[in-house]
Amino acid sequence: MSNATDTLYARDITHHLHSYTDARMHEGVGPLAIERGDGVFVYDTEGRRYIEAMSGLWSAALGFSEVRLVEAAMTQMRKLPFYHTFTHKTHQPAVDLAEKLISLAPVPMSKVFFTNSGSEANDTVVKMVRYYNNARGLPLKKKVISRIGAYHGVTIAAASLTGLPNNHRAFDLPMMDIAHAMCPHHYRFGEPGESEEAFSDRLAKGLETLIQREGPDTVAAFIGEPLMAAGGVIVPPRGYWQKIQAVCRKYDILLVADEVVCGFGRTGNMFGSTTFGIEPDIMVLSKQLTSSYQPLAAVLINERIYQEIAGQSSTIGTFGHGFTASGHPVAAAVALENIKLIEERHLVEHAAEMGARLRAGLSQYADHPLIGEIRGVGFIAAVELVADKSEKTRFEPLRRVGSYFNARCQEHGMIVRNIGDSIAFCPPLVTTAEEVDLIINCFSKALEDTQRWLAQGH
Template sequence: MSFQPNSPEARDVAYHLHSYTNARSHQQDGPLIIERGDGAYVIDNSGNRYLEGMAGLWSAGVGFSEPRLAAAAARQMEKLPFYHTFGGRSHGPVVDLAEKLIRIAPVPMSKVFFTNSGSEANDTVLKLLWYRANAMGQPQRKKIISRLRGYHGVTIASASMTGLASNHDSFDLPIANVLHTGCPHHYREAREGESEAAFATRLAAELEQMILAEGPETVMAFIAEPVMGAGGIVVPPETYWDKIQQVLRRYDILLVADEVICGFGRTGRMFGSQTFDMQPDVMVMSKQITSSYFPLSAFMINDRVFEPLADESNRIGVLGHGFTGSGHPTGAAVALENIAIIQERDLVANAAETGGYLHARMGGFADHPLVGELRGVGLLAAIELVLDKPARTAADKPGQLGKYAADRLFAHGVISRPMVDALAFCPPMIVNRSDIDGLIDAIGRSLDETAAAFGIAV
């Protein structure tokens, strides 16, 4: 592909190393340059308009053109553009945001720690839990259990907790003391004839077996997303979380809920932990906390976690951890305004109601020859694509089918994300039924075109 000299595409290829991109093929293909946003839609530099079916990166809950967030950032920039939270310093927006988060938490929480991304937040959680183990005189209790296909970030520690091979290959990951148990995807992981309830029972038993094999005295925490996001929008079986939490309570193991995608309304409740009746000790938040208008993340901890941390910092004299941008005043101001918009406009209810409409409309594709499974909750949805329904198999090359279908969706004005051979959808929480109707129309055409390309009769 040739690029116009000095065009944004040419300069991008010349100077920019991209995230989650084949760096070599990018030199030939170049980027899509997005110039502006319009509600749930984005417009590229050629004037093409797309429904942003992934809310950017699961994150622009209020869409891409909310003036109240821009105004909140501008006001704070003019008043106090930056300050830190080291050494007992603070400022109004971070005080207000910490109080707000504790008040809306679905279970009793004690303190909030602020970071800049979900990866940093999960990395810090692991580090502080190691600190806590030492504070409690349990230096051997340093292991954390995550899940295959779970996603928790890309720093060295958070990528280790992530259960995806692409985040480990050639990075010398995962690090020690990070373990992975089974993925709760019934369609792909259940044994033949195994019911969802039996599948959930088996996964809980396998977790317990892992804990016993490692030694319960060495396992400090279990980290998981209420609904798996980057692993393919995996909604766990109905009894899964109840059974998993019974195992954790039996061995006094902390539960860390990664709410980076699920938090702030995505599942049709304010937090995914509410949707699945989870009782976490730690809750990690990012993305929709500011609708990603400003980099900000946070995690809440209960007293069970906080008190040993406080004791140890008192013994040493300092809690020797923090980031320059932790609790950034502009980010905190944007987050407060963003949460206010979510509550005032009842976007959580919209995620439930419009999400229900999305799933009902998607149900019309159940008999399509390419559709193996339809799954999701709230405004999270996925279509598992197959070429052979009984065998549940796609093309010989994993991801080939999903990429082709996503490219056809893009041609019809929808930005989606293929997760191997599943099409993922996570539109902004401001979408309405008309937006969903347009999405369904594009999906239908894309599925038919993909079937024709792979020689499947519709």
């Protein structure tokens, strides 16, 4: 380790509290310090190269060195580096982006509200749902149903929607008026001999039972990612979304599609809602919206919701919600250029093609004794590692083997993410066939290392 890197490590440990990190462990191990990016690769401060098979945080659709996004930001910075969208103010990038997102939406949408992150956007959704039902004269209809294993962010409301224990423990979450339905993972929770369609029937019935228990007059919305990403890359079983939608419509429950990860080509269509036949009332977008070159998120609402919100804001005198940087002109300009590039370069179609190549490469190892399930759709996938293949037995303690596998991938020059003992892949949309093959090669080496490590009795 060079002196410069050693100094950076020491400063980081001294002053920086990291997201999703064991702070005490970090004091001892320190960070992997990334210095620069080039295409789908990033380089650490020692010059080591890593293929970024997670797009950073499911988000760098165009990789880490797209000059046109940098130029879009610089041009807008020179023209108007900041302005807000409060109290009847606007600017060209926000207007253009809102118009573009409405035109791309897979179902008719009416208005766009901008935030800075998916967490803020989902927090906004919870508030909007309350505002909407108060406007309708339904003050009891406030509860939102999410799912066990879901990920929707980290604000108090969004973390409550998230269905992962470590997002709740010691934070006194979830908050009131949030409930969680079953996780739609057929491999893990399907009964012996139960088809995907039958599993979907059982999940829909379970949702209806939950609604009845909570009280239909109190349940306002159901939120779900088209494909659950941070929950383990869980592909919904056949017929799932159609059956869930039917239950929501029956009880006048809004359907919220959290497209933060799935949007802008990740599932092989522009939106995951198209891939899985979802007709949402509300859509939440972020991450690949700007390829994370700028922080930006958007909430799309349909006309029915807008009319109620507009009427309520007229009664009160304002829609009392917003963020200083909502619709930030630089972020909006970058998003417009990002979408333009995705369309120009046919990256949605390219993602579908490269995703098929990735899954085919991973499927070569389907018979390996450590691999329980290989799953994915579009250009997102996961491999679940198991202790006993025939019994689907998990390793104990959970995450130990996945963490080792993750570390071996990094040693071989690839950054992935272990979600428990599932290894997730979410490469940039611009990844080439040769780079997909490199991902498979690194995976193979890490798998061999892990098998050897386990055989040694670890």
